[in-house]
Amino acid sequence: MGKLTEEELNKSIEYLHALNDKYDGIGQDFLQYMEGLVHSTGLKYWDYIHSDSLLGLQIPRTDYPDEIIFITYHQICELYFKLIKQELNLLTNLETKEFLDINSWYKRIGRVNNYFKHLCNSFDIMKSGMDPREFRAFRMALLPASGFQAVAFRHIEIMSTNLNNLLGTEKGGQQEVLLEEMYQHIYWKSGGIDMRSGKKTLTLLEFEKKYDKELMRWLRKYKFRNINFLYSRLDKEAKKDKKLIALLRDFDVLLNVHWKLSHLMASSRHLPKDDQGTGGTNWRKFLPPKFQKIIFFETLWTDEEKKDWGKAGVLKAFKENIEKGWMKPNKFEE
Numbered sequence: 001m002g003k004l005t006e007e008e009l010n011k012s013i014e015y016l017h018a019l020n021d022k023y024d025g026i027g028q029d030f031l032q033y034m035e036g037l038v039h040s041t042g043l044k045y046w047d048y049i050h051s052d053s054l055l056g057l058q059i060p061r062t063d064y065p066d067e068i069i070f071i072t073y074h075q076i077c078e079l080y081f082k083l084i085k086q087e088l089n090l091l092t093n094l095e096t097k098e099f100l101d102i103n104s105w106y107k108r109i110g111r112v113n114n115y116f117k118h119l120c121n122s123f124d125i126m127k128s129g130m131d132p133r134e135f136r137a138f139r140m141a142l143l144p145a146s147g148f149q150a151v152a153f154r155h156i157e158i159m160s161t162n163l164n165n166l167l168g169t170e171k172g173g174q175q176e177v178l179l180e181e182m183y184q185h186i187y188w189k190s191g192g193i194d195m196r197s198g199k200k201t202l203t204l205l206e207f208e209k210k211y212d213k214e215l216m217r218w219l220r221k222y223k224f225r226n227i228n229f230l231y232s233r234l235d236k237e238a239k240k241d242k243k244l245i246a247l248l249r250d251f252d253v254l255l256n257v258h259w260k261l262s263h264l265m266a267s268s269r270h271l272p273k274d275d276q277g278t279g280g281t282n283w284r285k286f287l288p289p290k291f292q293k294i295i296f297f298e299t300l301w302t303d304e305e306k307k308d309w310g311k312a313g314v315l316k317a318f319k320e321n322i323e324k325g326w327m328k329p330n331k332f333e334e
């Protein structure tokens with residue numbers, strides 16, 4: 001490295017003054033920090049990304065190599081969920097009030113949709129990317145754990161819509177009931193019921209023990225802060241904005257139809273028709289979006305579209321999204 005040019009020298013002096021002001025402002029000796037800089041080594045990729053820790057987190061329970069695919073893909077999903085939650089959290093922040101600016105909606109919901117497109121498109125890793133025989137064998141060693149217990153997925157739902165929209169087939173006329181009571185009817189609780197005994201599975205009981213209190217806190221926090229609620233409070237102009245409506249409708253379809261269908265297709269490949277879900281659940285009745293009928297933004301869909309949610313409407317959207325390249329053209333087995 002040669003001598004500094006005059007321009008570089010002037011820039012350096014500018015930085016030195018700025019740094020001096022910064023450390024002065026927090027009562028620190030600027031010169032000591034400069035000396036530290038001379039001795040410090042640069043940041044290394046592996047220290048910053050924590051690649052050793054990250055790559056040490058895939059710990060199988062069996063000797064089947066495909067179990068590593070199963071664990072790693074779940075972890076990838078968790079990381080995407082984290083990014084999605086960050087966007088929803090920033091948009092709904094009551095202090096910064098980002099939600100008052102329509103450009104923030106474009107940016108944040110656009111990013112959420114992008115993450116979901118990747119999630120939908122990559123589900124093939126679970127469907128055709130694992131050997132069904134190996135899957136069936138190692139799955140038994142993982143009981144009673146299930147992706148059903150992925151709490152980040154529930155956080156995303158709570159951040160996106162009112163609890164009333166998460167009541168599934170039991171919705172309607174529940175507005176006056178306490179949040180705690182409504183929570184008992186949240187749609188996914190029916191996905192953790194043993195089809196023979198009608199009792200809660202261990203998978204659900206353990207999830208409730210670990211997360212019920214936390215989820216109640218989330219429900220209270222997001223009651224007047226979720227995306228659906230904040231959208232309803234936007235001014236008339238913004239509410240009619242075509243680009244925003246399209247983004248929110250895409251979000252609804254991507255999560256509540258396409259992700260769920262991609263997941264259902266993977267489940268259908270690996271769990272034979274007569275097979276029960278974790279702890280004896282009736283997953284064929286629970287997983288299809290047409291039975292769940294979960295819609296985050298109810299005012300953005302016509303009655304016809306809502307009626308068809310999970311039926312023709314879904315299949316139409318399914319085809320559209322294959323055309324858009326969000327999903328691979330898989331045969332939908334139901």
Ligand code: HEM
Pocket residue numbers: 073074077078126127146147148149150153188191203260263266267270271276277278279281283286287
């Ligand atoms: C071959 C792979 C997979 C199979 C066979 C499978 C199977 C199932 C089944 C049967 C259920 C119903 C509840 C139960 O009986 O456990 C379920 C629910 C669920 N799984 Fe998976 N799953 C797979 C991959 C994944 C992945 C990669 C994720 C990502 C985190 C995931 C997340 C979920 C979620 C969030 C639910 C609840 C869905 C809802 O409430 O609509 N699953 N899964």
